[in-house]
Amino acid sequence: MGKYNPEGRVRWTPVVLLVAVAAPSAQPAGAWREAPEFLPLFAPAGARGAAYRAYVSPADLDAVLRGLAADPALLRVPGAWRPLPLLPADAFGQTGRYDRGRLLRLYGATRARVARGACLQNGRVREAWTLISPHPDPELRRLERGTLLLVLRYDGPKDGCDLLHR
16 A cells, blocks of 8 residues: 655555454454455455455554554554544545545544554565544444454455454
8 A cells, every 4th residue: 555655755545454464463452353344335346355354343543553562563664553633535545435425424523543554474564554443334324433444465365464363
């Protein structure tokens, strides 16, 4: 999800990244549940969508980030894993098939808190993660207090940082 700009720095595009983790390490706070019901909303259509995964946790973003703080599988670069208040279009990006107007109305004056970063495996970036809290329910009817994790796997579904097996 990161793209290189002319200065050679990683720039995170406003795309929802669906998360999965592979290397065994500390588990983030809260119990994660795979949430495929979010993929039709926030993953791109077609074959590219197969590289995405979605998870939800009842824990808020701060608790999740505390749980990830010591995880050696996460890439620590300036700006990564720092929560930012974003408008829905910036939090969820433009690649998904969600109803942008409905999501905007759902959030209203509330901003989503979003943290983005990458997961390493064997010294290589394998996944890009986007953590969003609060997050919408799959029908875009209400905001949920927990955290939605969207993960983009770069090397396909079998190679990743499998969050469920941590």
